[in-house]
Amino acid sequence: MDTADSEFLKRIQATYRIEAEEHLRAFSSGLMELEKTQTKESHAGIIEAMFREIHSLKGASRSVDQKEMESVCHPLENLFSALKRMEITLRPASFDLLHKTVEFLSRLIADSGKKQSPADLQNKRDLIQQLVLTISEAKNTPPGEEQVRQTDIATNVSPADIPLRTSTPPEPARELKLARAEVVKIPISKLDPLLFQAEEFLQTKISLRHQTNNLIDIVSEVNEWKAESVRRRGRHSMSVDAQWNEWEESDASHLNKLESHLSAMLHALEKNHHNLERIANDHLDAVKQLLMLPVAFLVEAFPAMVREISRNQEKEIELMIQGSNLEIDKRILEEIKDPLIHLIRNCIDHGIGTPRERLQHNKPSLGKITMTFSVRESGLVEITVSDDGKGIDKTRVLASAVKSGSISEEVAEKLNTDEILSLIFLSGLSTSPIITNLSGRGLGLSIVREKVERLNGSISVETLEKEGTTFRIILPLTLATFRGILVGTGDQRFILPIMNVERVIRVKAEDFTTLENHETMRIDNDILPVVSLQEALGLPERRAVVTRSSLAEQGGPPLIRIVVLVSGQKRIAIKVDEVFDENQVLVKGLGKLLRRVRNISGATILGSGTVVPVINVADLMTSAIQAGGRKTASDSETIPETKSAKILVAEDSITSRTLLKNILETAGYLVTVAIDGSEAWARIKRGAFDLVLSDVDMPKMNGFELTKKIRNDAGLSKIPVVLITSLESREDFERGIEAGADAYMIKNSFDQGNLLELIRKLI
Amino acid sequence: MKDETLKLLRMRAAVMAREPVQVNATGIILDVITFTLATETYAIEAAFVREVYPLNDFTPLPGVPSYILGIINVRGEIMPVVNLKKFFNLPEQGLGNLNKVIILRNDNMEFGILADDVCGTEAISTDAIKPLPPTVSAIGEVYLMGVTRENIIVLNAEKLLSDESMVVNMGGN
Incomplete structure (x- = not known):
């Protein structure tokens, strides 16, 4: 933890330096502007802006414990506050002092973290004294003094000359250091279109691949044609008709030409496709790198928040954070902030008891919440939030779910531990007997689940009674990378997110067994429910569609395609008619009108321009279980097989x-x-x-x-x-x-x- | 010859002339786009129309209310399409072409509505729009501005765009 802490401190220092330099630069250019500008009206605006800069600089310095900076900023802020209120006006001598102060501050920023020399300390004391003096002096000066400054500037001095009048000449090297900043701060609003364009590139890339494949088909068709015509000519080589032979030859030469043109074109297209693919991928990666931020930025404020909330509840709780140097897409960080706060509050509210309660259970009075960030597998991050509190009371969860009408009592009796625990993510469920301003309204965890799933992630919970509770969130590291499997059911196609697909298999009908009216199958050592995608989505039952692949399999026993989906701790086997390829896809929203559609999280556009919905797997699992129940009821009245027209x-x-x-x-x-x-x-x-x-x-x-x-x-x-x-x-x-x-x-x-x-x- | 041309032109002018739109002090001129839906002609304020897009293909979504036809690809953007006939519960009479999508938009909302054919644009005065007798129309009053003398039903685009009951917001399970 120690090294992590010092790592963190270093990063904060670096961030502070960038920010402080920025404020100071803005302040300094304001100063120049102020000297140049003659009209009082524009002065007010500049002074206001400068005041804000110095105020922010003071605040930033205080937050990272830069006392030296703070002590100089403080009188400077007072001076500008007085200027703002028009209590005083600036005289030429004040400008000298201000420039000197800026210079001193910039040196202080550059050396932040280092120990100050005695000379510097003396310098600092002098500056502060002079700043304070300027305020009190100016206040006693009659307003006529103002005139002096204005003539002073108007007659002779160009703004650039002014700093030269300082008693100690400024160090040019320092100035340069400020100007040549290696880090630039760009408003995020400028990055977003960049990402959008990079993603559009992806769409072009996908289309180009589609077109390349089309051309490959055309080339092979032409080749077939050529081969056939050669065969035909071979058979009729005896033809005596000279005219006919001539035609044949001309056809053959045209065909050859066509084929070589097409091959050349295909070659060029493939090359362009590869180039574009590389550029588009690199570009997207580079842009995504721009948007990667360390987790530290997200969790900075969490420890203080935990201290405050637990104090309000007379609890003693400490928050430990691990892995805060992991970098995650900024957009995901922004979206996951509220859910994490919800979970932390949940731990404080429901998990960890008061010191007295804890001592009664032989636990240290200081409760512990641990938050970890780690890379799970490629492109996935795992976030856990755990407490060492009393754990989740399953009987209370069940009772609450039955009471709120989320489940019936018969269903409640059949649920296993995991299923009971997953109930806490339903809306309207709270085990807290009282409603506090933090939680207890029974909305928190369902919102957390919703948010996580919208990011294509999943959430699960584990608990041990009297030992504690752990929430586990799996998220993609970035938003844009999304791979999916294209599947077909009936005449519709859907994308299944690859992160939810455990495997794709083909099985025989006799691999299914019916358990309690539900179709199931054994995978590894688990019994998984089997539901067709069509049923789960509530699509009208269509008569079997004859597909390309099922035609190919004619002769043997029909094989059924199964996709094993996983979300959180749950697994399910989904029947589909067809499995097409796996693809990188660009997921888009469904539009403002379709705020939330059950089972569907978005849509993507295939290379051919066709729109395909993307499945929300967590929703689908619940829908599938419900559909499975419905099915058994209607199955009894099987429709007699008739030959349809x-x-x-x-x-x-x-x-x-x-x-x-x-x-x-x-x-x-x-x-x-x-x-x-x-x-x-x-x-x-x-x-x-x-x-x-x-x-x-x-x-x-x-x-x-x-x-x-x-x-x-x-x-x-x-x-x-x-x-x-x-x-x-x-x-x-x-x-x-x-x-x-x-x-x-x-x-x-x-x-x-x-x-x-x-x-x-x-x- | 010259006279004849003039005569012809005058005749054409007489045929094509329309009654000037009466502009009263209270009347506002609305630019509208007119379109047909089954047997009726509708108008919708052009200020809320982003574009008219041909409907060549659409993707239905499972489980959504029946007035959502599905989603379409408008130059790389996903656009939901609404079948107003279904939304208004109009009798399912006749089989239209339904191959145009009029994309409506304001600051907070954007979607397409299905139309059989888009006729064109017109300028109508709000004075010329008379409220429709409630017995005539099955469409809820709130969505209508009224009907013109030519029997064009003028829809209230702003109302349609800000209607929360049209937004699909299905909870989890």
Whole structure:
């Protein structure tokens, strides 16, 4: 602890020096300004500013115990206070004195920590005396004196000359030292846009990678084409048609050229991508470094706070802090400050008893709160706040939770220790019998959890009765670095934060066992609940979607994808349909309208421009447990397997398309969508559909053309076609019938019941 | 020839001429953006409209109230989109295009609302906006400024933007 303390002191000293130099520099330039300025109006402003500088300097000096500085600042402040109140005015001689004082102070700052020489001490005493004298003298001088100063300056002296009139010449080396500061203080408001830009870079990088991959696909397609054409030529080499051979050769040479162009382009793009990736990453890292601050800045005020609160409660408590030199993203430090204060107060309020109570339990009367900061694994920091108090009374927590209606009594009986403890993070729960101004309102810990989770962290609690309580917070070191796994369920995709993903596995259905109506599976030696992501999120149950990967597995027994999620001490197995790749993602907020959405902490934009929600794992775990309970109730009435009719919906408006799809899927149809006529046609040719529902007004190929194509195709002509449109004219209606549509619906009079009835008639 | 051109121009002018907007001492001219939603035409004050954005794709969010269509990507920014029809509980009649998003904003709030088609901008005098008889509209009075002579329903953008009941703030579990 000793070395840590002296380390800390050193850092504080360094910070103080920067701050003091800054105040003094501002004061000094104010002084120059004051000499130059003639009008009384502007004087007032300058004097006010200078007064504030010297006041802050005095305050800063006092806080780090720089008595020498403080003793000089004090009369200086008094002088400016008198100036401010217009009780006195400055004479030329006062300027000399002020410059001398500035010079002395700057030397004092540079030498702070060193012992003062006797000469310096004498110098200091002289300055103080003169400053005090200036105040009392000026007060006795008639106001006419002011004139003298003004003429004095106006006639001859340029401001730069003034310091030369001091009795002791200033030391230029000292002045230089002040000017050549190696540390600059930049307002954080200037750093934030820098970070934003660095993060935007990241988005470009992600898009570029996506484009590179697209180009790789194109190149391989061209290669395939080339190979095929070579094969074809090989087979028909006997061709005698000279013209044909010429065409073939010309095709082949074009194809070669295309392929080499594309390869060159891909090569260049890959190079640019790598460059940009490096630059973007380095840039982001550099900017993030700018935003890293030692924990000391956060916890500085904590020991004093603990002393004060515990004194108010007649308790004796000491706060120990370990690892305060760890550097953490400034934004995280700012966000975590309040939660930590909450936890400390919680320890004082609920954890540690009065000295008498403690002695009764054979504990030293002095209570101890320990706060530690340590790096857990790469990019994660662990913060613990522990007390050596009485621990958490589990029966009281349970009783309180039942009373507040958070859980029912039946549920309460089944909970294990960890589950009971996690109840304290619910809102509306407090074990404190009285409400103090600190805690007891039952909001504190739920807010702490909320804040921690918003930072993508997690919080857990351990307690030993009569021994103490430890809160454990895991946080990322920086905000921007965020890796996630892209998963799919049904036709939606989500990002799972990598810090919550323990592993991704594939299992067989027989690996699950049902325990008390809940599906579970054994992982390591734990029995974990199994819930599908779809259920946990409350998404409507869709019929199995045929995915790329499940097609690939046909033949063997179907494997189920499981992601094991962990948050705090809890683990759960989540079923997903697909697991795509792991990615660095940039998490963005959902906008001001969506202040808090259950299970979703934000969203990210994929390289393709698609928006994907990011899962809030702590929320999801609770939702999953609740969903698991619901599921068993509805499971008994399993829907009989019937072969559903397949419908193709062609519609260019995304909202209408989604609406139609939902209506039809809810009614039990298998729906495929197409965004325009030509895509619809391509799909119709490939898949066997029982009905086509198409918009009329679509780009590329409209509904009339699509209908005609279907009617003119021998194999497809029997498929019923329903046109749906905003066109209302008689003429369009006739065109639709003419094209061969079976029915024609007007958007304005659209009604879901009518549509479903119509479809039932046609299929 | 010249006369004929003049005649033609006059005729055009007569056709295109509109009644001048009556400006009374109390009337304020509002610049509005008009748009259609199902069978009705609405107007919203242009001062609160950041931009009109085409809706090509959106991401639904699980568990949110039904008036939240989802979120969209507006040049790298995530923007929530509200379906006013659902928010106002208007009868689900007809199937619109719904492929435009009008992004509303003030200092404290920003979101998009769905529209079938954006017609354009107009200047209307507040005097010309008459309160809507409550039986006619299912939309709560507070969200409406009234209706114009041309039957354009004028929404109160400021009210919509500052309406706490629209904000989604779901507690943890």
